[in-house]
Amino acid sequence: MPIVGNLIKTALELNSKLQSLPEDARQAQSDQLQGLLEKSKATAFGCYHGFSTALESDDLIGAFQQQVPIHDYNKLHQRWWKQQQDFPDITWPGQPKYFALSSGTTGKTSKRIPVTDDMLASFRTVGQSQIASLANFDIPADFFEKDILMLGSSADLSEHKQHLEGEISGINSLNIPGWFDSFYKPGKEIAQISDWDERVAAIAKAAPEWDVVAIAGIPSWVRMMLIKIIEVHQLETIHDLWPNLRIYASGGVAFAPHRKSFEQLLAKPLTIMDTYLASEGFFAFTxxxxTMAMQLAVEHGVFYEFIPFDERGFDETGKLLDDPLVLHLGQVEEGQDYALLVSTPAGAWRYLIGDTIKFTDLARFEMVISGRTKYFLNVVGSQLSEEKLNTGIEQLSDELGVEINEFAVAAIKEDGEYLHQWVLGTNKDIDEQAAAQRLDKLLQALNKNYKVARSKALKAVRVKAVRPTQLYSWLEARKDKKGGQIKLPKVMKEKMMVKLISHLT
Structure with missing residues (x-):
């Protein structure tokens, strides 16, 4: 009888009942903002932007928005975060022990994002809330006595100035609470292996020693790990080794394009949970x-703002307006795309994170990631969001009867005319010309602006189909690493696409 498991499950059920969602969204978020400003009012950033004055206002949110400008990474890094590597009390009290190197999907150079002790505490509390939410799922008690495999980047961090740095999943693996150590796999020793292939080989070797019930990680890399384990141990499916595996916590990219290829590795279905965990914070979870919608972590030390991803916040090229409409959680609507701003206990202030989100159920604070502000293909007025791109690829995959695990697209100019160059990652051979014609028709049906663009400036659509491993090889060469948090850019600049095509030919 799983005595410990029953105790844990009972505790989670009780904790879940106690964790009711706030009725007043504005007040709940105002409380988070007040805590952030109180903690950091004596920092250089807090003094410069008058946090103490804002705290005296009857309209704390309004005062904060008036006194603090919106920041992107370059603006915040150049003026503030760069100084925080050398001096304390710049944007947050003290000096960060860690900086997260964001792998980034729109540029080659990694961003350095501070990770403070308070930010790590926020990560942990959101994680605990996610674990507590398991009480909402039909999970047997013995589940809570088994192993959870978290596949992230290497925990072998590098020293830089006065801090350690690496990708956020590696930093988090070094700061897992002691009580979780007995459940966490692959364990800190394997997690610190810097080479991806060596780390996966070590995981595959140790896999029979574990009874894994849940896996967390980016779909493409988790899939590659599972394939390696299956090959090493000559299995039919991963359930031959881990019969109790029943939960997969996805994150980093949309899971839908990977669903079919995942199912081929399983003997029984998994419960899929999505997570919104970025270098800047852990913001939401299923x-x-x-549902794959995620509950926004509204009482975990982060203050959120929302800019409508339309003419009220951005111009026709997807560039932020000089004076955009900015809303707080109490003002948002369901079904509207918003660019997300966060203020966090890592000293990120009104930080444009680059994601667009859409609320699906405001009563539950549930949302989905609808795209990236830079994954907005509009060079010739096509106005294709990442959501529309994903939908088009999913429909093409269904019609062709093939799995398309990865894709990238760019507007390229040839002989004075624009065309859309697509690269599709699939393990099956397809007729590239027929795929281009069908994808073109699907996108025209999904987006009227794209249809207009095709009758004017956008003269052609071209598809190149390759094996997903070829794309991962390009990522490895470009980033000088692979695995973990590395993702393929879905919308590329022309120069990057030209380099990719050159690598593939």
Whole structure:
């Protein structure tokens, strides 16, 4: 009888009942903002932007928005975060022990994002809330006595100035609470292996020693790890080794394009949970069954703002307006795309994170990631969001009867005319010309602006189909690493696409 598991499950059920969502979204978020400003009012940033004055206002959110400008990474890094590597009390009290190197999908140079002790505490509390939400799922008690495999980047961090740095998943693996050590796999020793192939080989070797019930990680890299384990141990499916595996916590990219290829590795279905965990914070997680929508972590030390991803916040090229409409959580609507701003206990202030989100159920604070502000293909007025791109690829995959695990697209100019160059990652051979024609028709049906563009400036659509491993090889060469948090840019600049095509030919 799983005595310990029953105790843990009972505790989670009780904790879940106690964790009711706030009724007043504005007040809940105002409380988070007040805590952030109180903690950092004596920092250089807090003094410069008058945090003490804002704290005296009857309208704390309004005062904060008036006194603090919106920041992107370059603006915040150049003026503030760069100084925080050398001096304390710049944007947050003290000096960060860690900086997260964001792998980035729109540029080659990694961003350095501070990770403070308070930010790590926020990560942990959101993680604990996610674990508590498992009480909402039909999970047997013995589940809570088994192993959880978290596949991230290497925990072998590098020293830089006065801090350690690496990708956020590696930093988090070094700061896992002691009580979780007995459940966490692959364990800190294997997690610190810097080479991806060596780390996966070590995981495959140790895999029979574990009874894994849940896996977390980016779909493409988790899939490659599972394939390696299956090959090494000559299995039919991963359930031959881990029969109790029943949960997969996805994150980093949309799971839908990977669903079919995942199912081929399984003997029985998994419960799929999505997570919104970025270098800047752990913002949301799937909290109940039968949905991939995620519950926003509204009371975990982060203050959120939302800019409508339309003419109220951005111009026709996707560039932020000089004076955009900015809303707080109490003002948002369901079904509207918003660019997300966060203020966090890492000293990120009104930080444009680059993601667009859409609320699906405001009563539950549930949302989905609808795209990236830079994954907005509009060179010739096509106005294709990442959501539309994903939908088009999913429909093409269904019609062709093939799995398309990865894709990238760019507007390229040839002989004075624009065309859309697509690269599709699939393990099956397809007729590239027929795929281009069908994808073109699907996108025209999905987006009227794209249809207009095709009748004017956008003269052609071209598809190149390759094996996903070829794309991962390009990522490895470009980033000088692979695995973990590395993702393929879905919308590329022309120069990057030309380099990719050159690598593939």
């Amino acid at each position: 909290a109940r069954p039968d």
